[in-house]
Amino acid sequence: MYKIAIAGAGAMGGRIGTYLKRNGEDVVLIDRWQDHIDAINKNGMEIQTETETYTVQIPAMQPEEVKEKFDLIILLTKAMHADDMLKSLKDIGAITESTAILSMMNGLGHADYLSQYVPKSQIFLAVTMWTAGLRGPGQLLLEGQGGIDFQRSDGQPDERTEKIAQVLDDAGLNAKISDDVFFSIWSKAAVNSVLNPLCTILDKTIGEFGAYENAREMITPILKELIAVANARGTNVVFETLLAKIEATYPNEAQGLHHPSMHQDYTNRRLTEIDYLNGQIAKYGDELGIETPANDLITHLIHQLEMKYA
Amino acid sequence: MYKIAIAGAGAMGGRIGTYLKRNGEDVVLIDRWQDHIDAINKNGMEIQTETETYTVQIPAMQPEEVKEKFDLIILLTKAMHADDMLKSLKDIGAITESTAILSMMNGLGHADYLSQYVPKSQIFLAVTMWTAGLRGPGQLLLEGQGGIDFQRSDGQPDERTEKIAQVLDDAGLNAKISDDVFFSIWSKAAVNSVLNPLCTILDKTIGEFGAYENAREMITPILKELIAVANARGTNVVFETLLAKIEATYPNEAQGLHHPSMHQDYTNRRLTEIDYLNGQIAKYGDELGIETPANDLITHLIHQLEMKYA
Numbered sequence A, B: 001m002y003k004i005a006i007a008g009a010g011a012m013g014g015r016i017g018t019y020l021k022r023n024g025e026d027v028v029l030i031d032r033w034q035d036h037i038d039a040i041n042k043n044g045m046e047i048q049t050e051t052e053t054y055t056v057q058i059p060a061m062q063p064e065e066v067k068e069k070f071d072l073i074i075l076l077t078k079a080m081h082a083d084d085m086l087k088s089l090k091d092i093g094a095i096t097e098s099t100a101i102l103s104m105m106n107g108l109g110h111a112d113y114l115s116q117y118v119p120k121s122q123i124f125l126a127v128t129m130w131t132a133g134l135r136g137p138g139q140l141l142l143e144g145q146g147g148i149d150f151q152r153s154d155g156q157p158d159e160r161t162e163k164i165a166q167v168l169d170d171a172g173l174n175a176k177i178s179d180d181v182f183f184s185i186w187s188k189a190a191v192n193s194v195l196n197p198l199c200t201i202l203d204k205t206i207g208e209f210g211a212y213e214n215a216r217e218m219i220t221p222i223l224k225e226l227i228a229v230a231n232a233r234g235t236n237v238v239f240e241t242l243l244a245k246i247e248a249t250y251p252n253e254a255q256g257l258h259h260p261s262m263h264q265d266y267t268n269r270r271l272t273e274i275d276y277l278n279g280q281i282a283k284y285g286d287e288l289g290i291e292t293p294a295n296d297l298i299t300h301l302i303h304q305l306e307m308k309y310a
Helices: A011-022 A034-043 A079-091 A110-114 A159-170 A181-202 A206-210 A215-232 A239-247 A261-267 A278-288 A293-307 B011-022 B034-043 B079-091 B110-114 B159-170 B181-202 B206-210 B215-232 B239-247 B261-267 B278-288 B293-307
Strands: A003-007 A026-030 A045-048 A053-056 A072-075 A100-103 A123-128 A133-136 A139-141 A148-152 A175-177 B003-007 B026-030 B045-048 B053-056 B072-075 B100-103 B123-128 B133-136 B139-141 B148-152 B175-177
Touching: A003 A011, A003 A079, A011 A026, A011 A045, A011 A053, A011 A072, A011 A133, A011 A139, A072 A079, A079 A110, A100 A110, A100 A159, A110 A123, A123 A181, A148 A159, A148 A181, A159 A175, A181 A206, A181 A215, A181 A239, A181 A261, A181 A278, A181 A293, A181 B293, A215 A239, A215 A278, A215 A293, A215 B293, A261 A293, A278 A293, A293 B181, A293 B215, A293 B293, B003 B011, B003 B079, B011 B026, B011 B045, B011 B053, B011 B072, B011 B133, B011 B139, B072 B079, B079 B110, B100 B110, B100 B159, B110 B123, B123 B181, B148 B159, B148 B181, B159 B175, B181 B206, B181 B215, B181 B239, B181 B261, B181 B278, B181 B293, B215 B239, B215 B278, B215 B293, B261 B293, B278 B293
Parallel strands: A003 A026, A003 A072, A045 A139, A072 A100, A100 A123, A148 A175, B003 B026, B003 B072, B045 B139, B072 B100, B100 B123, B148 B175
Antiparallel strands: A045 A053, A123 A148, A133 A139, B045 B053, B123 B148, B133 B139
């Protein structure tokens, strides 16, 4: 039996986990939120879509309660909680020398610290276009369609990659093996590194941010630093493409009326993922001797804001 | 008779103007705030100090009401209102070919646009250590002591400089002819370019800002850009000195409990002086081919915030 853990079973983890479970996979949800765990174990995961409401029975638990060893751990915690989650799973013996870890987290730099737990050949990195919302403990709101692009973190193909693709795709998750997942990761991180912190610092929606007449001039240096770092690390993202991706979010019909997730984290007094976005760009820049003053300043501004809630 | 105008008669203009008037000078206050003008003309300027309360009778008016030509215009508007003020005074004939303009405004770049009105040899630049508060229309709160360092904007000595120093000093304003006023201007602008916008963006007091463990690392690039620009323009400000000046403001016994003036402007929904601080550093950087990404970003962030009140 192929044993799968969803480590970090919030909205996205709930979507991925219940899709797999409905397709007959052996899946457990692992999370730190006890009310959520209790609700799932008592009532199942209650799912509302545009057209139907249904319930998926699926076991949920704290990492310390795990009794199994996993073939695949799909990592969907907030980035800053991944290390704690994996350490707990490692300590309890749930990560073996054949466990694959598939990170679907946002942001940059995950492969580096994940390699403390398994070799890079067992680390897989994904970018997902699925979205999901949580209405309350054990209650998901699932709209729209998505997909998952992923690749072994060292870029090599192998049978395990094929197996994971099959498992995800069979469950309706539209999985595709990428031949350059870092391109997708950096592209997504570019959008997030601009809109997430700036809309948080300014307390603006994406549309309000984009309405500033010098928005393009404002974001250009941030993007150029990111591109210099990505290029030096071997990923050929291009300025015009990333700029267009960002500017495409501004209209109300796109994401203009929304605040990015970091704004929601901040206003809910949670720590942000800044260290896995602009902070990671700055860190890579230091390692590579590339100056990143705009990303440095943004990282400091968000950390200054986080202090208010410390 | 030596005719003096205080152009911009808020708290500081009120202090300078009433000191001169009490010493027998021929002074008029020129401002845009009609309630303030009316109160001064009706009741005189009412002044409260640590030890006494007194009233100074002094004429106040809108620039369009001026009937005189001035020997000396002391400019104390907010930086972004200086041009409108001088244009109005020029149009009405109050600025002649022998008028001296003494700018006591904060920030950078004033000499450049002032030279539309009089030659650089008639422009004088001051840095003042006086402070002043306004309790209401026509009501000043004056505490502490101060001084004024000033110099002809082209650095040359002349008799007019001596005359202005005498007039100010006789009125108890502790005036000193500087031999490098740009050093003082850039030093003051360094403190203001860091603390004003960052405390505004973060909605923090100066002490809260300084309490961030990486505050020094955060402000270093901003200062280094300013220093590169100042040095290229011939003013030899030094990193360690400016850093020390800024860090000296953090304790509660210094300015730690206060918000900088830009924060007050912003929370009162007024435009800020950002274009004469970080914005001017960025502009000089462009002219000189010096990159100023941190100051660019700060300027854009403040302009983005100002949009909320537009």
